[in-house]
Amino acid sequence: MAVGFDVWPDVKAVKGFRLGTAEAGIRKTNRRDLVVMEWDEGASVAGVFTLNKFCAAPVHLAKGRLNQSPRCFVINTGNANAGTGQQGMEAAKESTAGVAELLNIPSESVLPFSTGVIGEQLPVDRLLAGSPAAVADLSEEGWYKAGEGILTTDTRPKGASRQFEVDGVVYTVSGISKGSGMIRPNMATMLAFMATDVPAAQPLLQKLLNDAVNLSFNRISVDGDTSTNDCCMLVATGKTGSEPLNSEASDLYVGLRQAVNEVAVELAQAIVRDGEGASKFITVSVEQADTSADALEVAYTIAHSPLVKTALFASDPNWGRILAAVGRAEVNTLVIERITIWLGDVCIVENGEPAASYTEAAGQAVMDKDEITIRVALGAGDVCEQIWTTDLSHEYVRINAEYRS
Structure with a gap:
């Protein structure tokens, strides 16, 4: 039901960035479920991780x-290796040691x-058995197969790419993401x-990634849950150009920031579009x-x-649910008489009161769409x-009720 x-x-x-996949049978057979990504020494790596205290x-x-x-x-x-205690930590170390040996690099x-x-518990034996095939498959062209290899309840792989030019040199930013349920900020199950x-120098790359995540992956929600395993990683191989980027006061930084932000937003929105059971893509804009x-x-x-999410699924212009949600938001300075709310381009509340221009037919026309914007002006x-x-659909309930079957 992806949108x-x-x-x-x-x-x-x-x-300088290579991706390889394999069918290791971690949970299910006949599907890619193991991905290796590898690059040369000298690259910079940044990461943002889940804030769930039971992190994996x-x-x-x-x-x-x-x-x-x-x-x-x-x-x-297929296996989160979360809530698995010390045995899970040893399994994670063993899996990385096996891949490190194949690549002749330190396990750390x-x-x-x-x-x-x-x-x-993570079936380490299957992961290690599949690792040689994933390493043998390493290629700079491996993005699509890797996009498939990281999926769980997703219905399709998610990828994005941007290129930009500075002083006649063309640079690239590419990425993949996975996520469909257990999605909300502070990363999601993604x-x-x-x-x-x-x-790029690592400190600058980390700042750039933090900013990008806050504009993208920390702006999405499917069901309000936060996972134990979320991560967003950015690798700068440095294989194009020569001088390391270490200042925000440069055209290269501006170009890289825009490209990373755009890729991150596209990947984040793709997660929402592929949300478990989703039939509508909703933008909520508060100004x-x-x-x-x-x-x-x-x-x-x-x-x-x-209540808002089920009304959206039913295409029911029951806008009172939106009004009620705004009113119970924990914002001490809300002044109801200043608030205006739109459903698409249809005004439903004006200065805290039902908009005189609103008609049920106009609201229904918006709710019948697959992509809807709810806009709130707080004044x-x-x-x-x-x-x-x-x-929030029947299909979401079915997917999660049958998740382990």
Whole structure:
């Protein structure tokens, strides 16, 4: 039931960044479920990780190894290796050691990532058995197969790419993501991997990634849950150009920032479009807020409301549910008489009262669309924030009820 585009985009190869996949049978047979990503020494690597306190063993390990000159990611699906205690940590270490041996690099330079069922021990023997095939498959052209290899309940691989030119040199940013359910900010049950050939110093790359995540992956919600395994990684191979980027005051930084932001937003929106059981793609835009925190509080209160989400699924212009969600948002400075709300381009509330121009037919015409914007003006300031979410369908319940079967 994914919404919108279902054609794999033209994801460009990134010089010096190689991807390989294999069918390891981690949980199911006859599907790609093991991915290895590898690059040369000297690259910079940045990462953002879940804030869930029960974060998985691979998250702990990847975070701890981020400053140890990473050379490789190993990603498995079907098993989250979360809630698995010390045995899970040993399994993560064993899996990275096996891949490191194949690549002849230190095990500390391999960062693990897992996604799938929580609370089950990782079948390390299957992962290790599949690793040689994934390493043998390494190629700069491997983005599509890797996009398939990281999926769980997703219905399609998600990729994005941008190229930009500075002083006659063309640079590339490409990436893939996965995620469909257990999606909300502070990362979601999602993995995202981006790479660029720009030579960039790690501190600057980390700042750039933090900013991009806050504009993209931390602006999406499907069901309000936060996973144990979320990660977003950015690798700068430095294979194009010569001088390392270490200042924000340069055309190269501006170009890279825009490209990374655009790739991240496209990948984040693709996760929402492919949300479990989703039939609608919803943009919630809150403007005229006093602070960013106020705008996001209102936006997420709307996006997380089961009543709003089920009305959207039913294409029911029951706009009172939106009004109620705005009113219960934890913003102390809300002044109802200043608030105006639109459903698409149809005004439903004006200065805190039902809009005189509103008609049920106009509201129905908006709700019948696959892509809908809910816009709220708070009349309190000049801050605007946007997030993206989905409706809540019967199919979402079915998918999650049958997840382990």
